[in-house]
Amino acid sequence: MKFTLVTWNINSVRTRLDAIARFVDAYPTDILCLQETKCDNGNFPLEHFRSLGFTHIEINGQKAYHGVATLSRLPIERVETRDFNGTGQARHLSVRLAGAAGGGPVIHNFYVPAGGDVPDVEANPKFAQKLDYLQAMERWSARQPGKKTNQAILVGDLNVAPLETDVWSHRQLLRVVSHTPVEVERLEALRRSHDWVDVMREHIPPEEKLFTWWSYRARDWRKSNRGRRLDHVWVTPALRKAAVSLRVVDEVRDWTRPSDHVPVLTGFDLRRR
DNA sequence: ATGGCTTACAAAGTAAGA
Numbered sequence: 420m421k422f423t424l425v426t427w428n429i430n431s432v433r434t435r436l437d438a439i440a441r442f443v444d445a446y447p448t449d450i451l452c453l454q455e456t457k458c459d460n461g462n463f464p465l466e467h468f469r470s471l472g473f474t475h476i477e478i479n480g481q482k483a484y485h486g487v488a489t490l491s492r493l494p495i496e497r498v499e500t501r502d503f504n505g506t507g508q509a510r511h512l513s514v515r516l517a518g519a520a521g522g523g524p525v526i527h528n529f530y531v532p533a534g535g536d537v538p539d540v541e542a543n544p545k546f547a548q549k550l551d552y553l554q555a556m557e558r559w560s561a562r563q564p565g566k567k568t569n570q571a572i573l574v575g576d577l578n579v580a581p582l583e584t585d586v587w588s589h590r591q592l593l594r595v596v597s598h599t600p601v602e603v604e605r606l607e608a609l610r611r612s613h614d615w616v617d618v619m620r621e622h623i624p625p626e627e628k629l630f631t632w633w634s635y636r637a638r639d640w641r642k643s644n645r646g647r648r649l650d651h652v653w654v655t656p657a658l659r660k661a662a663v664s665l666r667v668v669d670e671v672r673d674w675t676r677p678s679d680h681v682p683v684l685t686g687f688d689l690r691r692r
Numbered sequence: 693a694t695g696g697c698t699t700a701c702a703a704a705g706t707a708a709g710a
Contacts, residue, residue, distance in 0.1 A: 483700050533710055597710055635697040
């Protein structure tokens, strides 16, 4: 079974309907994992997505902030939503891809807290909440059964740029939330807890700069290129070879009224083991 | 000089993003 999966922090789903339609037309997308939908469940534009062919839709939204949605052309079954740090915010949704031989993989869609401005847990409660969230994810991940055989995909805006090449300047971002050593350590501990594979770095060498987010404030985002890799695609070891292609679709950042994040498209072939 | 912008909202200035 082959399919493509896109993760995209959309920064308001209702504001981005045209961009999404344009994207899925240009880049065949079977499963679309959106973050920051900023839309409560009653106002989610279901019909728009059904008309684009995404007839299987699972959402976990709240008014104005956060929110995730997983939209699929292929049958999916909702698994659960989890509240990892007890804030009640809509930041996670998991579904199972139905119809694959032996039960399809679970797909986790995450929006990890951004963490505010100041990288200090005393001065900034949002930073403390972010670290709590990552730690709770690690505890949950470590409990997942069958490290070697488990088939799972974890995508989303993890709001941490772990490698030196995941930011435009390692030195200048060491004290900037998203690239501080404590966040990088928490993300790496999470990754190690279930031997998650960083698919983006399997396909693009760690020596190469790689970003998925560029600030709205730059006059010319491509020229200044002060980006960060905040969005991630992870798989369990059992699916390492199944992730056959990967592309960061940065041209989308130039489209009309873009999100500040760009889509990351992964091709899967579940026969490849 | 990372915040110069962008978003949501019981609508003008706040809060938040990262």
